[in-house]
Amino acid sequence: MGKKKKFEAIVNIKNRKASYQFEFIDKYVAGMVLKGTEIKSIRENKVSLAESFCVFHRGELFVRQMHIAPYSMAASYNHEAVRDRKLLLNKKELEKLKSKSAEKGLxxxxxxxxxxxxxxxxxxxALGRGKKLHDxxxxxxxxxxxxxxxxMALN
Incomplete structure (x- = not known):
């Protein structure tokens, strides 16, 4: 019996600018609909969340402007680097997010x-509100x- 890899410790890609620019009100964990080579690029940590944002389209939640680098080992069946990717949440969570995101500034x-x-x-x-300069x-x-x-504690 071989050991199973713990992916949580390996893959943890963060949007560092988000906590600086936004005050988080609520957080949700969503699944993602991906193509075959996208998951392989994610496992190699080749993802950028810097410009990405979430938006509703026809009652479904999508993430836009997320960059997943093309997988280096794939020949012709590679994915697009930047495209809309569907996010998977419960119906209640989707309705809650939709109503809260309709509020001004969120x-x-x-x-x-x-x-x-x-x-x-x-x-x-994260559902967030933009920070002002003084914040x-x-x-x-x-x-x-x-x-x-x-x-001081270390010295």
């Missing part, structure tokens, strides 16, 4: 992509203070 942002213990690609989505400055001050405290 957006749905992909925060993280990971592979669960069953080997399925999942995306963590961003306050976060940076808090971050610097925490870093300074850690340095």
């Amino acid at each position: 957006t749905m942002i992909p925060v993280r992509i990971f592979i669960n213990d069953r080997g399925l690609a999942k995306m963590e989505i 961003k400055r306050q976060d940076l001050k808090e971050k610097d203070a925490k870093r300074e405290i850690q340095r």
Whole structure:
């Protein structure tokens, strides 16, 4: 019996800019509809969430502008790098997200992509409100203070 790989530890792709630019109100975990070579590229950590966002189209949730690099070992059956990818959520969660995203100032942002213990690609989505400039400055001050405290504790 061979050991099973733990994908959670291997694949954990984050959207670092999202926490700086948005204040998260609620988080959801959604499945993703992918093509064959896309999952292989995700396992190689060749994904960029920097420009991506979520949108509703005909009652279904899609992620747009997410870049998954073409798989290097595939010959002619490769996928498009940037395309709309469907996200899978429960009906109740979809309705809740749709009603909340209709409020002024709220957006749905992909925060993280990971592979669960069953080997399925999942995306963590956050419902967020954009931060103002003074909020961003306050976060940076808090971050610097925490870093300074850690340095003092180590010395």
